[in-house]
Amino acid sequence: MSSWWRIFHVVLILPLTLMLIASLVGAAIDVRFSSWKALTDRLRLSAPNATAWIWAAALSGFMYGGNWEDLFAVAASWFALWKENNRQVWAFAAILVATTLKRSAGTLRPALESIRFFDASGFYHEFFGRFGPKDFMGIPLHGAWWILVYYAVVILVCNIGGEELWWRGYVLPRQELAFGRATWIIHGILWSAFHLFMQPTLWDTGRMAVTGLALSFVAQRTKSTWPGIIGHSFGNLAFFLNLVKGVVSP
Numbered sequence: 001m002s003s004w005w006r007i008f009h010v011v012l013i014l015p016l017t018l019m020l021i022a023s024l025v026g027a028a029i030d031v032r033f034s035s036w037k038a039l040t041d042r043l044r045l046s047a048p049n050a051t052a053w054i055w056a057a058a059l060s061g062f063m064y065g066g067n068w069e070d071l072f073a074v075a076a077s078w079f080a081l082w083k084e085n086n087r088q089v090w091a092f093a094a095i096l097v098a099t100t101l102k103r104s105a106g107t108l109r110p111a112l113e114s115i116r117f118f119d120a121s122g123f124y125h126e127f128f129g130r131f132g133p134k135d136f137m138g139i140p141l142h143g144a145w146w147i148l149v150y151y152a153v154v155i156l157v158c159n160i161g162g163e164e165l166w167w168r169g170y171v172l173p174r175q176e177l178a179f180g181r182a183t184w185i186i187h188g189i190l191w192s193a194f195h196l197f198m199q200p201t202l203w204d205t206g207r208m209a210v211t212g213l214a215l216s217f218v219a220q221r222t223k224s225t226w227p228g229i230i231g232h233s234f235g236n237l238a239f240f241l242n243l244v245k246g247v248v249s250p
Helices: 003-030 036-042 050-064 067-083 089-113 123-128 145-194 202-222 226-235 237-248
Strands: none
Touching: 003 036, 003 123, 003 145, 036 145, 050 067, 050 089, 050 202, 050 226, 067 089, 089 202, 145 202, 145 226, 145 237, 202 226, 226 237
8 A cells, every 4th residue: 555545544544533532432421421312412413403404504505615505505594593583683694704704715815825834835735635636645546436435434434523523522512611602713713723734824724714613603503513514524525526536537
Protein backbone atom coordinates (compact mmCIF):
# COMPACT_ATOMS: atom_id res chain seq x y z
CA MET A 1 0.00 0.00 0.00
CA SER A 2 1.04 3.59 -0.64
CA SER A 3 2.57 5.56 2.20
CA TRP A 4 -0.21 8.11 1.66
CA TRP A 5 -2.70 5.38 2.52
CA ARG A 6 -0.95 4.85 5.86
CA ILE A 7 -0.71 8.59 6.48
CA PHE A 8 -4.46 8.98 5.83
CA HIS A 9 -5.27 6.43 8.53
CA VAL A 10 -2.71 7.60 11.08
CA VAL A 11 -3.25 11.35 10.69
CA LEU A 12 -7.00 11.43 10.09
CA ILE A 13 -8.87 8.19 10.75
CA LEU A 14 -7.11 7.09 13.95
CA PRO A 15 -7.72 10.34 15.90
CA LEU A 16 -11.34 10.44 14.76
CA THR A 17 -11.85 6.81 15.78
CA LEU A 18 -10.46 7.59 19.22
CA MET A 19 -12.87 10.54 19.40
CA LEU A 20 -15.77 8.20 18.60
CA ILE A 21 -14.66 5.77 21.31
CA ALA A 22 -14.21 8.62 23.81
CA SER A 23 -17.77 9.87 23.18
CA LEU A 24 -19.23 6.41 23.75
CA VAL A 25 -17.18 5.77 26.88
CA GLY A 26 -17.85 9.24 28.30
CA ALA A 27 -21.58 8.96 27.71
CA ALA A 28 -21.65 5.44 29.18
CA ILE A 29 -19.92 6.72 32.33
CA ASP A 30 -22.39 9.61 32.58
CA VAL A 31 -25.37 7.24 32.52
CA ARG A 32 -23.55 4.67 34.68
CA PHE A 33 -23.75 2.04 31.93
CA SER A 34 -27.45 1.68 32.78
CA SER A 35 -28.97 0.86 29.37
CA TRP A 36 -28.65 1.32 25.64
CA LYS A 37 -31.59 3.74 25.65
CA ALA A 38 -29.96 5.86 28.33
CA LEU A 39 -26.77 5.94 26.25
CA THR A 40 -28.56 7.04 23.07
CA ASP A 41 -30.55 9.64 25.02
CA ARG A 42 -27.33 11.00 26.52
CA LEU A 43 -25.79 11.34 23.05
CA ARG A 44 -29.04 12.82 21.72
CA LEU A 45 -29.48 9.99 19.23
CA SER A 46 -33.14 9.33 19.94
CA ALA A 47 -35.47 9.48 16.95
CA PRO A 48 -35.81 13.15 15.95
CA ASN A 49 -39.19 14.79 15.59
CA ALA A 50 -40.53 16.22 12.31
CA THR A 51 -39.14 19.69 12.95
CA ALA A 52 -35.66 18.33 13.60
CA TRP A 53 -35.79 16.58 10.21
CA ILE A 54 -36.65 19.90 8.57
CA TRP A 55 -33.72 21.56 10.31
CA ALA A 56 -31.54 18.67 9.13
CA ALA A 57 -32.65 19.33 5.54
CA ALA A 58 -31.93 23.04 5.91
CA LEU A 59 -28.50 22.37 7.36
CA SER A 60 -27.72 19.91 4.56
CA GLY A 61 -28.48 22.49 1.89
CA PHE A 62 -26.45 25.13 3.73
CA MET A 63 -23.40 22.90 4.15
CA TYR A 64 -23.46 21.48 0.63
CA GLY A 65 -23.69 24.98 -0.85
CA GLY A 66 -24.80 26.37 -4.18
CA ASN A 67 -27.48 28.76 -5.42
CA TRP A 68 -30.47 26.43 -5.21
CA GLU A 69 -29.09 24.68 -2.13
CA ASP A 70 -28.80 27.97 -0.23
CA LEU A 71 -32.29 28.98 -1.29
CA PHE A 72 -33.58 25.62 -0.12
CA ALA A 73 -31.77 26.04 3.21
CA VAL A 74 -33.38 29.43 3.85
CA ALA A 75 -36.84 28.15 2.87
CA ALA A 76 -36.50 25.03 5.02
CA SER A 77 -35.31 27.13 7.98
CA TRP A 78 -38.34 29.38 7.67
CA PHE A 79 -40.60 26.31 7.51
CA ALA A 80 -38.93 24.82 10.61
CA LEU A 81 -39.47 28.06 12.55
CA TRP A 82 -43.08 28.15 11.39
CA LYS A 83 -43.56 24.55 12.55
CA GLU A 84 -42.18 25.58 15.92
CA ASN A 85 -44.68 28.47 15.97
CA ASN A 86 -41.64 30.60 16.66
CA ARG A 87 -41.96 34.39 16.74
CA GLN A 88 -38.29 35.06 17.40
CA VAL A 89 -37.52 37.19 14.35
CA TRP A 90 -33.83 37.23 15.27
CA ALA A 91 -33.52 33.50 14.54
CA PHE A 92 -34.58 33.82 10.90
CA ALA A 93 -32.62 37.09 10.58
CA ALA A 94 -29.49 35.27 11.80
CA ILE A 95 -30.03 32.55 9.18
CA LEU A 96 -30.38 35.15 6.42
CA VAL A 97 -27.23 36.95 7.61
CA ALA A 98 -25.24 33.69 7.74
CA THR A 99 -26.35 32.71 4.25
CA THR A 100 -25.61 36.19 2.91
CA LEU A 101 -22.16 36.19 4.50
CA LYS A 102 -21.39 32.78 3.06
CA ARG A 103 -22.45 33.85 -0.43
CA SER A 104 -20.93 37.35 -0.42
CA ALA A 105 -17.65 36.18 1.07
CA GLY A 106 -16.58 35.16 -2.42
CA THR A 107 -15.99 38.83 -3.31
CA LEU A 108 -13.62 39.10 -0.36
CA ARG A 109 -11.88 35.82 -1.10
CA PRO A 110 -8.70 37.25 -2.71
CA ALA A 111 -8.15 39.63 0.19
CA LEU A 112 -8.87 37.00 2.84
CA GLU A 113 -6.69 34.41 1.12
CA SER A 114 -3.78 36.87 1.18
CA ILE A 115 -3.72 36.51 4.98
CA ARG A 116 -1.93 33.19 5.42
CA PHE A 117 -1.42 31.21 8.62
CA PHE A 118 0.85 28.52 7.18
CA ASP A 119 2.32 27.41 3.87
CA ALA A 120 -0.16 25.15 2.10
CA SER A 121 2.15 24.26 -0.79
CA GLY A 122 3.78 21.31 0.97
CA PHE A 123 2.14 18.47 2.90
CA TYR A 124 -1.29 20.15 3.03
CA HIS A 125 -1.50 20.49 -0.75
CA GLU A 126 -0.21 16.96 -1.32
CA PHE A 127 -2.53 15.34 1.23
CA PHE A 128 -5.75 17.00 0.12
CA GLY A 129 -4.77 16.50 -3.50
CA ARG A 130 -5.02 12.73 -2.95
CA PHE A 131 -8.84 12.65 -2.81
CA GLY A 132 -9.28 12.08 -6.53
CA PRO A 133 -9.99 12.22 -9.32
CA LYS A 134 -6.91 10.24 -10.39
CA ASP A 135 -6.00 8.51 -7.16
CA PHE A 136 -7.03 8.14 -3.53
CA MET A 137 -4.05 8.29 -1.22
CA GLY A 138 -1.78 6.95 -3.94
CA ILE A 139 -4.11 4.16 -5.06
CA PRO A 140 -5.39 4.52 -8.66
CA LEU A 141 -9.13 5.14 -8.69
CA HIS A 142 -10.18 3.92 -12.13
CA GLY A 143 -12.44 0.91 -11.65
CA ALA A 144 -11.65 0.64 -7.92
CA TRP A 145 -15.25 0.41 -6.69
CA TRP A 146 -14.12 -1.02 -3.36
CA ILE A 147 -12.56 2.34 -2.48
CA LEU A 148 -15.98 4.02 -2.67
CA VAL A 149 -17.47 1.48 -0.26
CA TYR A 150 -14.48 1.63 2.08
CA TYR A 151 -14.30 5.43 2.07
CA ALA A 152 -18.05 5.81 2.65
CA VAL A 153 -17.99 3.48 5.66
CA VAL A 154 -14.84 4.94 7.20
CA ILE A 155 -15.91 8.55 6.74
CA LEU A 156 -19.47 8.01 7.94
CA VAL A 157 -18.47 5.98 11.00
CA CYS A 158 -15.13 7.47 12.03
CA ASN A 159 -15.12 11.00 10.65
CA ILE A 160 -18.74 12.12 10.83
CA GLY A 161 -19.67 9.68 13.59
CA GLY A 162 -16.60 10.57 15.64
CA GLU A 163 -16.97 14.33 15.31
CA GLU A 164 -20.72 14.52 15.71
CA LEU A 165 -21.03 12.09 18.64
CA TRP A 166 -18.17 13.79 20.45
CA TRP A 167 -18.95 17.42 19.72
CA ARG A 168 -22.74 17.52 19.33
CA GLY A 169 -23.60 14.38 21.28
CA TYR A 170 -21.23 14.50 24.24
CA VAL A 171 -19.67 17.98 24.57
CA LEU A 172 -22.59 20.26 23.61
CA PRO A 173 -24.98 19.10 26.38
CA ARG A 174 -22.24 19.65 28.96
CA GLN A 175 -21.50 23.12 27.62
CA GLU A 176 -25.19 24.01 27.73
CA LEU A 177 -25.11 23.52 31.50
CA ALA A 178 -22.42 26.18 31.75
CA PHE A 179 -23.27 28.66 28.99
CA GLY A 180 -27.01 28.33 28.48
CA ARG A 181 -28.56 29.87 25.39
CA ALA A 182 -25.21 31.27 24.18
CA THR A 183 -23.67 27.80 24.01
CA TRP A 184 -24.09 27.44 20.23
CA ILE A 185 -21.85 30.46 19.65
CA ILE A 186 -19.05 29.19 21.90
CA HIS A 187 -19.43 25.64 20.67
CA GLY A 188 -19.42 26.66 17.00
CA ILE A 189 -16.25 28.70 17.38
CA LEU A 190 -14.48 25.89 19.25
CA TRP A 191 -15.49 23.31 16.64
CA SER A 192 -14.20 25.61 13.92
CA ALA A 193 -10.92 26.05 15.79
CA PHE A 194 -10.65 22.26 15.97
CA HIS A 195 -10.22 22.40 12.17
CA LEU A 196 -7.42 24.98 12.15
CA PHE A 197 -5.10 22.41 10.57
CA MET A 198 -7.35 22.66 7.48
CA GLN A 199 -7.34 26.48 7.41
CA PRO A 200 -4.20 27.85 5.76
CA THR A 201 -5.80 31.28 5.16
CA LEU A 202 -8.26 33.64 6.80
CA TRP A 203 -10.73 32.76 4.01
CA ASP A 204 -10.76 29.14 5.17
CA THR A 205 -11.16 30.17 8.81
CA GLY A 206 -14.12 32.44 8.10
CA ARG A 207 -15.86 29.84 5.97
CA MET A 208 -15.41 27.16 8.63
CA ALA A 209 -16.62 29.51 11.37
CA VAL A 210 -19.92 30.14 9.57
CA THR A 211 -20.36 26.38 9.09
CA GLY A 212 -19.55 25.67 12.74
CA LEU A 213 -22.06 28.21 13.99
CA ALA A 214 -24.77 26.80 11.72
CA LEU A 215 -24.12 23.26 12.97
CA SER A 216 -24.16 24.22 16.63
CA PHE A 217 -27.22 26.46 16.22
CA VAL A 218 -29.29 23.60 14.79
CA ALA A 219 -27.90 21.03 17.23
CA GLN A 220 -28.75 23.12 20.28
CA ARG A 221 -32.14 24.15 18.91
CA THR A 222 -33.27 20.60 18.09
CA LYS A 223 -31.54 18.90 21.05
CA SER A 224 -30.64 16.19 18.55
CA THR A 225 -27.37 14.96 17.08
CA TRP A 226 -29.03 13.67 13.89
CA PRO A 227 -29.26 17.01 12.01
CA GLY A 228 -25.52 17.46 12.48
CA ILE A 229 -24.79 13.94 11.24
CA ILE A 230 -26.94 14.47 8.14
CA GLY A 231 -25.72 18.01 7.44
CA HIS A 232 -22.09 17.02 8.00
CA SER A 233 -22.52 14.17 5.52
CA PHE A 234 -23.71 16.57 2.84
CA GLY A 235 -20.91 18.99 3.71
CA ASN A 236 -18.33 16.27 3.02
CA LEU A 237 -20.10 14.93 -0.05
CA ALA A 238 -17.82 16.76 -2.49
CA PHE A 239 -14.89 14.54 -1.50
CA PHE A 240 -16.91 11.39 -2.17
CA LEU A 241 -18.22 12.66 -5.52
CA ASN A 242 -14.66 13.42 -6.59
CA LEU A 243 -13.74 9.81 -5.87
CA VAL A 244 -16.78 8.60 -7.83
CA LYS A 245 -15.61 10.68 -10.77
CA GLY A 246 -12.23 8.96 -10.65
CA VAL A 247 -13.67 5.46 -10.35
CA VAL A 248 -16.03 5.79 -13.34
CA SER A 249 -13.64 7.79 -15.55
CA PRO A 250 -12.65 6.05 -18.82
